[in-house]
Amino acid sequence: KQEVTQIPAALSVPEGENLVLNCSFTDSAIYNLQWFRQDPGKGLTSLLLIQSSQREQTSGRLNASLDKSSGRSTLYIAASQPGDSATYLCAVNSGYSTLTFGKGTMLLVSP
Amino acid sequence: ETGVTQTPRHLVMGMTNKKSLKCEQHLGHNAMYWYKQSAKKPLELMFVYSLEERVENNSVPSRFSPECPNSSHLFLHLHTLQPEDSALYLCASSQRGWGNEQFFGPGTRLTVL
Numbered sequence: 530k531q532e533v534t535q536i537p538a539a540l541s542v543p544e545g546e547n548l549v550l551n552c553s554f555t556d557s558a559i560y561n562l563q564w565f566r567q568d569p570g571k572g573l574t575s576l577l578l579i580q581s582s583q584r585e586q587t588s589g590r591l592n593a594s595l596d597k598s599s600g601r602s603t604l605y606i607a608a609s610q611p612g613d614s615a616t617y618l619c620a621v622n623s624g625y626s627t628l629t630f631g632k633g634t635m636l637l638v639s640p
Numbered sequence: 641e642t643g644v645t646q647t648p649r650h651l652v653m654g655m656t657n658k659k660s661l662k663c664e665q666h667l668g669h670n671a672m673y674w675y676k677q678s679a680k681k682p683l684e685l686m687f688v689y690s691l692e693e694r695v696e697n698n699s700v701p702s703r704f705s706p707e708c709p710n711s712s713h714l715f716l717h718l719h720t721l722q723p724e725d726s727a728l729y730l731c732a733s734s735q736r737g738w739g740n741e742q743f744f745g746p747g748t749r750l751t752v753l
Contacts, residue, residue, distance in 0.1 A: 533682070560739025572646075572730055572746035580739075618683070622739050627696070630683040 531556045531623050535631035542609055543639055550604040550634045552619030557597050564593050564604050565618040567633070573618065577604070609638045642666055644745035646731050652751045653721065661716040661748045663731030669743075671736040672714040674706060677728040677747070689714060690736045721752045 532555045542548055552562070561580045565573040577586045577593040579602070585594040592605040606613060616633040623629065644665045653659050665672060674686040688696035689708040703725075705717040714731055728749050732742040 561741075563741065565744075570728070570747075570749060573744040575741065575743065578741050620683075624738075627685065627688075628683075628742060632680070632682050 531559075531621060531629040533619055533621055533629050533631035535617075535619050535634050537634055538632065539635040539637075541637045541639065544609060544611060546609050546638075547605070547607050548609055548636070550606070550617050550619075550636070552602040552604070552631055554600045554602075554621045554623075554629070556623055557600050559597060559621045559623045561622045562593075562595055562602050563620045563622070563628070564591075564602075565620065567616045567618055569616075576617075606636075609636075611638050611640050614638050644731060644733055644743055646729075646745040646748050648748060649746065650749045650751075652753065653718070654753050655721060655723070657721075658717070658719045660718065661729055661731075661750075663714040663716075663745055665712055665714075665731075665733035665743070665745075667733055667743060669733040669735055670711045671734050671740075672708060672711075673732040673734075673742065674714065674716050675730040675732065675744075677730060679727075683730065687716075718750075721750075723752050726750055726752045 536551045563578045564576045579595040590607040595602045616635045618633045620628040620630045647662045671690040675683045677683045686700045687706045707715040728747045730747045731745040734740040734742040
């Protein structure tokens, strides 16, 4: 059974810092990995999707990497802003339309 | 409307009530999903519908009853729920198949008294 772990569970940084969120998964037989953002009480916004054949994806200040063989992914956020404050979720797709989620990292960026 | 929409956004119900959650997708997808998000727990997949047929049910209690009348609409009928069923219920859609990206709605915040 696929399990996804996200570290840290919570992170508080001052504005302007670069930061890294970590995601690990137990079964490396995945199709892709997605990073989502979730604001309090809201739905999920997809940030980046990395296919299993890719090593990284970039969107603006966000960069996600994938090391499938070691079961790890990182989400790098450059020059963090207060508007980046949210919960970040990692999810792996390792079956027919099946996503397995981690518990998330709650990020707070203070002005 | 664009993307995936859900109604209502908030719902409070007693344990003896019957209510329904609605999801609609405007993306031309042919697979739809219900997820449950409880406090301190990862999102849990409840049901998957592909081409209007249920293809996965992760041992969800029978007090939750899904319905998918067509590829654009998905319902979750609720009856005799328990307080522990209080959670955020999220709907998603995708193209049917292996590894396709899922798109999520804003969710319905359910409180069972």
